[in-house]
Amino acid sequence: MTSVTHLKVSLEHKRKQKSAARSRQSWRNQECDGLISRERFPEIPPRVQYQLSGLGESLLAPLRNLLAWVNVNPEQVRASQSSYDGK
Numbered sequence: 843m844t845s846v847t848h849l850k851v852s853l854e855h856k857r858k859q860k861s862a863a864r865s866r867q868s869w870r871n872q873e874c875d876g877l878i879s880r881e882r883f884p885e886i887p888p889r890v891q892y893q894l895s896g897l898g899e900s901l902l903a904p905l906r907n908l909l910a911w912v913n914v915n916p917e918q919v920r921a922s923q924s925s926y927d928g929k
Contacts, residue, residue, distance in 0.1 A: 877901065
């Protein structure tokens with residue numbers, strides 16, 4: 843393997859590690875906030891399973907309303923963004 847190829851592989855490996863760490867931290871933050879629950883299984887390799895908690899499920903309706911609003915108003919948001927970018 844050439845040194846350039848080795849460097850690319852090494853950088854890609856580090857990027858994946860950082861991405862996995864960010865993902866784990868995001869899951870932990872949501873668990874800390876009470877939005878999800880985590881079940882650990884004593885297996886090799888280790889396995890965990892996540893599911894929405896009652897609090898997390900109570901957030902679904904407001905999120906659906908937000909998504910509905912986004913789907914109805916995209917042109918107005920884009921126009922505001924364009925107007926702001928022009929300042």
